[in-house]
Amino acid sequence: MKQKIQDILTGIVEQFKKDNLIPQDSNVRVMIENTKDKKNGDYATNLAMLLAKPMKKKPQEIASLIVNSIPVSNEITKVEIAGPGFINFFVSKNYLAAQVEAILSDDHLGVKVTDKPETVVIDYSSPNVAKEMAVHHIRSTVIGDAVVRILEFLGHKVIRANHIGDWGTQFGMLIAYLEKKENENASNLELSDLEAFYREAKKCYESDEEFAVKARGYVVKLQSGDEYCLKMWKKLVNITMVQNQEIYNRLNISLTEKDIMGESLYNPMLKPLVEDLVNKNLAVKDDGAMVVYLKSFADKDGNPRCVIVQKKDGGFLYTTTDIACTKYRCETLGANRIICFADSRQHEHLMMSWEIARLAGYVPEGVVLEHGAFGMMLGKDGKPFKTRDGGTVKLKDLLNEAESRAAELISQRNNDLPDNLKDEVIKTVAMGAVKYADLSKNRTTDYVFDWDNMLTFEGNTAPYLQYAYSRIQSIFKKAGEAKPGKIVITTPEEEALAQQFVKFNEVVNNAANKIAPHIICTYVYELAGLFMRFYEACPINKDEVAEDVKASRLALCKAASSIIKTGLNMLGINVLDRM
Incomplete structure (x- = not known):
């Protein structure tokens, strides 16, 4: 309307x-x-x-x-x-009722599939090889995955790009240390060992000159395609990504092995790319390095910004890789829109890389480049979220803690669940709570991570919304053979609920355009609140309720449960029929 x-x-x-x-x-x-x-x-x-x-x-x-x-x-x-x-x-209330009935009969719940589908490349998660995923990876991972799901729901072709850190001079050191450990019969490495593995490799590199010489030699061999070094490098990548995939599966993140597009993918492009920038009079030699001067990033005195794309020693930088990455996504993947989810501190770096890519003609006119910037996860002290001793919090440990707390929450609320269902409820509530605590906040701002606020069945939390959904399923169960029927709106609570339903299309499109999953969180939370008020004011399964009224209200229940489930699924959060 x-x-x-x-x-x-x-x-x-x-x-x-x-x-x-x-x-x-x-x-x-x-x-x-x-x-x-x-x-x-x-x-x-x-x-x-x-x-x-x-x-x-x-x-x-x-x-x-x-x-x-x-x-x-x-x-x-x-x-x-x-x-x-x-x-x-x-x-008109009759027209409103008809709109809700149309939503119920539509597989997309009234959300229009775009008639102009785009190819959208979304760069998110991006962990580093030979390091365990830490808590700071969660924002890029869950926000990026939610936007992927929203855009796919609207009919766009979405290409997931997990831009892992799998290349660089540190891999000579890591290969040499992996060789050393395997020679010591310690070949069965797990990711938890790799945290110490990386530190020990660095210590060995700094204290043992013979080891350092070998490591530097392995860098050269790796970059020139040496078969042995490539084999050892792939082993390091596989050890890391197998463990990361366990985290993705646990969090219901849709990334898989086929979505890996690491820094190594663009390595062969870097030398010809710099040569092309020189031929186009964009890159010039300055004190032995190849640099691009950007007038659009001039300082207050009008001096253009100097961006290095190749160092004196011939090495390349992250900027060079990101220019090549942008070129690849436009030319090879055919992107109409590229969204990179990285924290707000990366903004200037991305803007300069993209500016060079545009100046070089690698980005066709009309292609949209967006930085999905996000703030930091903070502790209650207002500082970056850390362990008590100031160390980095491992993402795996955070998820373990969430499940432990969810188990306590569920046991306090419902002891009648069978063990097999209880495990599923605990995992679903825990992962939903962690993700929703992040997604419900405006992504551009910092937010305070608070266990007490996220793991509760009250307020704007995933457990509250999951419970609202399961409560509706219990209404259907109690209704028995009674089925949803023609909707007739007679009360203010029914009208308010129906009006919320018809906003769903607008909300989903707004969240997609602004790459802002919190818009869907706010909508679903408001919907759950309106449903609870409707449920309290409008009896459904009581004997005195007429059959046509019951059928109408069951139809409203069906619309509420379908939209809550679909909205949460777009956020990568599962629901349960029973909690």
């Missing part, structure tokens, strides 16, 4: 132009808002006030012209002018 009202008003503005009531070049944006107070209708617009200046009339006079131009409709029961010139629209 919102879109229909917008179309009607847009048509009226165009007619005003034809009638020369406003200049032809007037750029008036028609805005329709959902009203907060239903006494003022369901939708409102300030269009009359926006037209006051170009039409040189009072807003209320213009509002009267607009209202008189709106065609009679069975869908809009009343249009009224309020205050200085707002126009309020009251939607």
Whole structure:
């Protein structure tokens, strides 16, 4: 209905132009808002006030012209002018009920699949090889995966890109140390060993000159494609990614081995890329290094920013890799849109890499490059989340702690669950709580990680929403053979719930456009609250409830459960029929 009202008003503005009531070049944006107070209708617009200046009339006079131009409709029961010139629209309850029934009959719950699908490359998670995933990886991982799911739901082709750190001079040291450990019959390495493994390799490199010489030699061999070094390198990558995949599976992250596009993928591109930048007069030699001067990043004195793309010794930098990566995603993957989820401190680096890629012609006109920047996860002390002794928190340990706390929460609430179901509930609640605590916050801001606030069945948490869903399933179970039927809206609670349902399409598209999963979190939380108020005010399974009323309310229950489940699934959070 919102879109229909917008179309009607847009048509009226165009007619005003034809009638020369406003200049032809007037750029008036028609805005329709959902009203907060239903006494003022369901939708409102300030269009009359926006037209006051170009039409040189009072807003209320213009509002009267607009209202008189709106065609009679069975869908809009009343249009009224309020205050200085707002126009309020009251939607027919019968039409609202029909909209909800249409949502229920649609596999996409009223969310329109795009008629202009794009190829979207989403760069997220990006752990480093030979290091265990730490808690700081969670934001990129869960936010990126939620956006992937949202865009796929809308019909876009999404390419997941796990840009792992699997290349660089440190791999000579790591290969040499892996060789040393295998010679000592310690070949069965696990990821937990690799944390110490990396530190010991570094210590060995710094204290043993013979080892350091071998390590430096292995760097050269690896980069030139030596078979033995490549074999040892692949072993390090596999050890790391097998363990990381366990984390992804546990968190219900959709990344798999086929989505790995590490730094090594772009290594063969770097030398010819720098040569191309030189040929295009973008890169020049400066003190032995190859640099690009960016006028768009000039300092306050007008001096262009110097960006190194190749060092004096011939080595390449992360910037060079990111330019090559962008070129590959545009030319090979055919991206229309590239979204990179990395923390806000990477913003300038990405902007400069992308600027060079555009100047070099690697990014076709119309391709959108977006930095999905996010803030930091903080402890209650307002500082970056750390262990008590100040160390980095391993992501695996955080998830173990979440399951331990979820087990205690579930045992306090329900001791009747069979053991096999209890394990599933604990894992589902724990992983949902961790993910939702992150996703429900605006991604661009820092947020405080708080166990007590995230693992509770009250407030804006995953357990609260999961419980709301399971409660609806218990309503269906109690209803027995009674089925959802024709919807008839008679109470304010039913109307409020129905109005929330019809917003779903707008919410999902808004979250996709702004790459902001918290928009869906807020919507689903509000929906759950409206459902609880509906449930308390509108009996369903009581004997005195007429069959047609029961069928109508069961249909509203079905819409609520379907949208809650779909909304949470878009966030990568599972629901349960019983908790």
